[in-house]
Amino acid sequence: MPRLARKRALPLSKVYGHLEPGPVLLLTTSHKGHANVMPMSWHTMLEFEPPLVGCVISGNDFSFTALNASRECVLNIPTVELASQVVGCGNSSGAQEDKFLKYGLTPQPGSMVAAPLIAQCYASFECRVFDTRLKNRYNFFVLEVVRAWVKPACKAPRTLHHRGYGLFIVGGESIQLPSKMR
Amino acid sequence: MPRLARKRALPLSKVYGHLEPGPVLLLTTSHKGHANVMPMSWHTMLEFEPPLVGCVISGNDFSFTALNASRECVLNIPTVELASQVVGCGNSSGAQEDKFLKYGLTPQPGSMVAAPLIAQCYASFECRVFDTRLKNRYNFFVLEVVRAWVKPACKAPRTLHHRGYGLFIVGGESIQLPSKMR
Numbered sequence: 103m104p105r106l107a108r109k110r111a112l113p114l115s116k117v118y119g120h121l122e123p124g125p126v127l128l129l130t131t132s133h134k135g136h137a138n139v140m141p142m143s144w145h146t147m148l149e150f151e152p153p154l155v156g157c158v159i160s161g162n163d164f165s166f167t168a169l170n171a172s173r174e175c176v177l178n179i180p181t182v183e184l185a186s187q188v189v190g191c192g193n194s195s196g197a198q199e200d201k202f203l204k205y206g207l208t209p210q211p212g213s214m215v216a217a218p219l220i221a222q223c224y225a226s227f228e229c230r231v232f233d234t235r236l237k238n239r240y241n242f243f244v245l246e247v248v249r250a251w252v253k254p255a256c257k258a259p260r261t262l263h264h265r266g267y268g269l270f271i272v273g274g275e276s277i278q279l280p281s282k283m284r
Numbered sequence: 285m286p287r288l289a290r291k292r293a294l295p296l297s298k299v300y301g302h303l304e305p306g307p308v309l310l311l312t313t314s315h316k317g318h319a320n321v322m323p324m325s326w327h328t329m330l331e332f333e334p335p336l337v338g339c340v341i342s343g344n345d346f347s348f349t350a351l352n353a354s355r356e357c358v359l360n361i362p363t364v365e366l367a368s369q370v371v372g373c374g375n376s377s378g379a380q381e382d383k384f385l386k387y388g389l390t391p392q393p394g395s396m397v398a399a400p401l402i403a404q405c406y407a408s409f410e411c412r413v414f415d416t417r418l419k420n421r422y423n424f425f426v427l428e429v430v431r432a433w434v435k436p437a438c439k440a441p442r443t444l445h446h447r448g449y450g451l452f453i454v455g456g457e458s459i460q461l462p463s464k465m466r
Binding site: 118119120122123124125141143144145146147148149154156157158182185186189192193233235236239240242244258260261263264265266267268269270271272273274275276277278279280281282283284 | 300325367417422426445446453458462
């Protein structure tokens with residue numbers, strides 16, 4: 103498990119650089135005093151700043167109900183050391199058990215939302231629901247990131263990129279090309 | 285440059301496994317007899333089958349006009365060997381020049397849409413515009429993949445994952461965990 107290094111505030115203008123690569127996220131919610139966590143790979147940036155993120159959450163999931171009711175969540179980014187916890191959270195339901203307890207994940211209080219940050223994840227973005235126009239058609243929520251946290255020591259996070267059924271590509275080397283592309 | 289190996293048809297049910305990891309894509313369009321190509325990282329799966337993909341294309345881009353008018357495109361997936369072409373395509377405009385010619389990319393005819401496949405990319409998905417309800421608000425198009433092609437020899441593609449301004453994470457090792465997660 104990664105060390106529980108403290109996270110520091112990240113400027114909102116830098117959030118896209120962590121989500122645009124497409125890592126698996128752990129989405130946390132809090133609803134009726136019950137915190138839950140689920141992995142989520144279907145997400146995209148929609149705007150740089152304020153950062154808007156579109157994501158799909160199955161209507162069958164316990165997290166859908168919690169997000170829909172509370173209109174708040176946290177997007178946490180795990181690295182490869184958390185792969186078994188990610189898969190475990192995806193194969194169980196928050197309706198039956200406390201997944202934080204079961205998978206040894208440490209909840210930390212956020213500053214703007216009731217949903218907890220996950221201490222072991224290298225980055226955590228506190229979000230509020232911004233737009234639900236495509237919720238009924240595609241289970242698609244538009245979230246606004248209102249506060250962002252990152253572990254400064256984690257410069258080249260080995261993120262997980264899901265190909266389906268527990269097969270992941272792990273983020274490898276970084277390459278830098280001269281570019282004007284934001 | 286990757287070899288121009290022939291692609292084979294991929295079942296539509298397997299498309300998500302190539303897009304869900306979040307790679308940079310090269311989106312091709314054809315409009316008024318003019319083919320164009322642009323890199324695109326802001327995309328997400330919305331449905332497994334038929335595969336629906338949501339993506340953001342800036343309203344300033346030449347490709348926005350072409351996609352909006354033709355309602356067709358191809359999503360091509362480049363690997364790390366094409367990094368300089370990806371960045372080059374992102375730093376120039378199809379209004380001024382033929383990017384296929386400039387960057388040595390080889391267009392191939394699709395079977396269902398007028399936009400070309402890129403021969404050097406390991407996968408190419410022919411798409412039609414499916415839903416434009418969020419186009420005006422977020423430049424967000426919902427595409428339906430109608431035909432999919434992949435190079436069968438490319439089992440562990442070293443895809444590009446953009447962190448901004450030409451910095452990419454390259455897809456590294458693959459790991460497989462026992463999972464029920466689709």
